[in-house]
Amino acid sequence: MPLIKLDLDRRLGTIDPNVYGMFIEHLGRCIYGGIYEPGSPLSDENGFRTDVLQAARGLQVPILRWPGGNFVSGYHWLDGVGPDEKRPSRPELAWNTTESNLFGTNEFIQYCRALDTEPYICANLGSGTMDEAAAWVEYCNREVGTSYANLRAEHGFEKPHKVIYWGLGNEMYGDWQIGHKNAQDYAKFARLCAKVMKATDPDIKLVLCGGQVLAHDRAAYLDWNWEVLDKCADVVDYIAYHFYFGPVKGQDPHYSTLAQPYHSEQHLRFLWQLIEQVRRDHHVAHPIKIALDEWNVWYRIHDNQLEERYDLTDALAVAIYLNMMCRNCQAIEIGNLAQMVNVIAPIFTSPEGMFLQTIYHPLRLAVEKSGPIALDAYVDCDTYSADYIGLPAVGYLDAHASFDEAAKKLFVSLVNLSKDDAQKVELRLHDADLVSEGQAHIVTGDAPDVVNDFGKEPVTVRSEVLADVSSAFTYKLPPLAHAVLELEVK
DSSP states (O other): OEEEEETTOOEEOOOGGGGEEEESSSSSSSTTTTTBOTOTTEEEETTTHHHHHHHHHHHTEEEEEEESSSGGGGGGGGGGGGGGOOOOOEETTTTTTEOOOOOOOOHHHHHHHTTTTTTEEEOOOOOOOHHHHHHHHHHHSSSSSSHHHHHHHHTTTTTTTOOOOOOOOSSSTTTTSTOOOOHHHHHHHHHHHHHHHHOOTTTTTEEOOOOOOOTOOHHHHHHHHHHHHHHHHHSSEEEEEEEOOOOOOOOOOOOHHHHHHHHHHHEEEEEEEEHHHHHHHOOOOOOOOEEEEEEEESSSSSSSOOOOOBHHHHHHHHHHHHHHHTTTTTTEEEEEESSSSSSSSSEEEEESOOEEOOTTTHEEEEESSOEEEEEEEEOOOEEEEEGGTTEEEEEEEEEEEHHHHHHHHEEEEEEEEEEOOOEEEEEEEEEEEEEEEEEEEEOOOOSSSSBBBBBOOOOOEEEEOOOOOEEEEEEEEEEEEEEEHHHHOO
């Protein structure tokens, strides 16, 4: 029988709400035809799709990253401000399309305000310049009285937007990136940009471009991160980490997909130790945390639309990844699922309507049914081998526990990785007791490959009452299931 032991005093740290963030890019139908569709009967006066906005509000998005992604390395922000009729259409070289520039900085800020989310802008360190990056900060954040702040006011926005979070480019390590640089050249340029951006507004927080874990060259990932942190640690607040995953070729698609979050967790812990070593070596007093600002299941579709249809296995993988980020809350303070609408996304639209993909539901549960304090849960369960990605064992049960001390609520997030077997999970709470009735919020389905579609959403959330709850009780978790137990501490 799987066993989970919990102690309310064994705390890993505080979970930053920003780990539940999202990402939107000028790619496929994410922006145009996704969140922004002027002239549609489903859109408001700003051109924002109201059905999408309502669904996005259900995710309580704390931070939203924009405009890319690969797109940003060829994007010049001045093209996307001012009167629509004066905005130029440009060849878009990252995804080989044409960019109308009708959705730009001010539209993004308006969308963030409508969504009640913090904006996170990624600057162009590909084809862009230091002056361009500093001017963007000035345009967004300075009071009127300087050139670009005055320009913002001319565009109808007297008050500064006060964008706190800024990215220093996107995936500059990759030769697919416009303006691709090696680690030494990127570190030098990022440092110069960071200094002028922070001189423009000392209150901003900067995200350094970190390396990506590539199966064929894992050493290069650490080498890149070492080089850029060594040169920039004193001027940045975060380092970015991107991770997309799916099944391993030749392995069971379900189990190998669900093993991948643990593979990512291993590398994130390496990165965290590297950050701490660089901070010690360079006597950096301020904290540097990890911004996991692109992550998702993605392996099926690789055209210029990326309209992945997600199944139940993918939903369970997302639930595990969310658990993993919260378990590592000391290191990870920002997470941005890529992306929010249509493009490898939880929300999927047509001109007539929308539906919620399977992965929407663990995302919503994570933010709705969790506490701010991450607990150190002890988990004992059966395992399977994942030596194909360097992991000796992966448990059939994934668990994360969080505590809301003010509300006296304990939340236990569980994922049953087994395709076939229910698990009778024994939960033991040390030195505390629980109110005898709680709730279980469950995401499950009939088969790993079940999907949602327009007018048909078999994968959703159902809630049920838990009776006979105590400091030691058993919960039967169905196969192929993610459940969050909501329990009240006496």
